[in-house]
Amino acid sequence: MTKARLDDMLDCKRCGRIQMTIPDNADEETPIHCSNCGGYLGLWGELQRDFARQIANAESIDLNHGTMTKNA
Numbered sequence: 001m002t003k004a005r006l007d008d009m010l011d012c013k014r015c016g017r018i019q020m021t022i023p024d025n026a027d028e029e030t031p032i033h034c035s036n037c038g039g040y041l042g043l044w045g046e047l048q049r050d051f052a053r054q055i056a057n058a059e060s061i062d063l064n065h066g067t068m069t070k071n072a
Contacts, residue, residue, distance in 0.1 A: 009050040014039035020047070 010018050012034035021035040028045030041047060059071045 009042050009047055010054070012037060012039045012041060 010020075012018070015034060015037040017034065017036045019035045020032050020041055022032060022044065023030060026032070026044045028043065030044040032041045032044050032047055033039060034041055042050075062071065
């Protein structure tokens, strides 16, 4: 089984963590920020599409101390 770290738009470019604050009423155009340092991550719609692209064909996703990896 191959493991690959998820990152791209999901990881904060300031602190490197994948921790985001998502408002309850978020839509495609809602700006999303890192809940660790407040850095801007992108628009909610962009982040959802990026996540879906990265996990395509993954058998499972593991989360370990702020690092997501896909098992393919």
